[in-house]
Amino acid sequence: MKIRDSMRWGESELIKKGIENARFDADLLLAEVLKKRRDRLYLEWDRNLSEQEEASYRKVIFRRAANEPLQYILKRQEFMGLEFYVDERVLIPRADSEILIEKWLEIVKSENEQGQGRLIKVADLCTGSGALAISIAHYCPSAEVVGTDLSSGALEVARQNAERLGVPVQWREGDFADPIKGEYWDYIITNPPYVSAEDYGQCAPEIFHEPSIAFLGGPDGLDFYRRLAEEARPLLTPQGKLLMEIGWDQAEAVCTMFRMKGFETQVFPDLAGRDRVILAR
Structure with missing residues (x-):
């Protein structure tokens, strides 16, 4: 032909x-x-x-x-202007998640303008391909970044991406926040699994080619936010903050969890106007 x-x-x-x-x-x-x-x-x-x-x-x-995702066939996906290698071991980075990085950069810039510029410690939980952690390290060289994941396969992909893009990120294998306990963090960021079991069954067919562990957040999709609300306070510095991606209909429930633990919360929408990121401090 x-x-x-x-x-x-x-x-x-x-x-x-x-x-x-x-x-x-x-x-x-x-x-x-x-x-x-x-x-x-x-x-x-x-x-x-x-x-x-x-x-x-x-x-x-x-x-x-x-229905195999185009990104897996091409072995790449763009995120925050950077090209990431992706395969079946990791969730494909979505444009919606860029809102989390953009808000983080805005906060850090504001704090630097107020005379608080210094080396900052950032932990990215459920790092997957490393898109969030690597983007932070790329755009903010003063950040000391750690990425964690339960999957050794995902961490292999993240390491590969960090090496190819030339940014220093430390990778730790373990369950959710366990690998960063015993330390104090200025920021904890995460795009955790937040899809409910019912919603997962109704997803587009391409989704089922991606690792289910990266989507399923328990019966109501909120299991990981409950864990973080319980575990976050001893991990943060006095001025420490959490930035979390959420499902479009989860803002009220997640904010309530963190307010009950003494956090102030703020919700940011994505480009479509749907609730997408929560800041907790």
């Missing part, structure tokens, strides 16, 4: 399987197979694919048609 015929075939196969953005995905996958930028496909519209290229393209199209 020529490039133009391959693009049309790939789009058609994905449409038949109900894949959204079928043309975009088909184009990206062909560009990946041919090791070209997407725009070059249109400039070389009439070039014939080799048998090997055609076989490789069919393989990745069938993977996408089976």
Whole structure:
């Protein structure tokens, strides 16, 4: 097939399987197979694919048609302007989570302007691919960052990302906050599993290719917030703060948990106007 015929075939196969953005995905996958930028496909519209290229393209199209996430096939995802390696061991970073980093950077900038500039200790719980921890270390060199995860496989991916992006992050394996106990932290950030068992069963089919441990937060999705509300106070410096990503309908419940433990809370929306991040101090 020529490039133009391959693009049309790939789009058609994905449409038949109900894949959204079928043309975009088909184009990206062909560009990946041919090791070209997407725009070059249109400039070389009439070039014939080799048998090997055609076989490789069919393989990745069938993977996408089976609802495997595009990011896992391409082995990459952009987050905060940085490119992260991702595979089936880690949750795919979402743009919604960038709100957490943006708010953290705003807070740190404000404190520096008030004359509080200093080395700060930051712990990222449930780090996964390391997207949050690495973004903080990249954009704030004065931060001493630790990322924790229960999954050794996830930490392997996080280490790989940190090395490739050239940022210093310390990685610790263990259950939630256990690896950072016995120390005092200026900030604890986390995008914990917060999907309820009922909601998980109704997720888009691509979700089931990602590690379920990164989604499931107990029967109501709030188990990890309960644990953090109980465990956080001895881990924070007197001015320490927590920044947590939440599900769109969880703000009231999570804020109540932390207020009952003596924290002040503030909620920030994502770009769609839905509650997305809670600051607790």
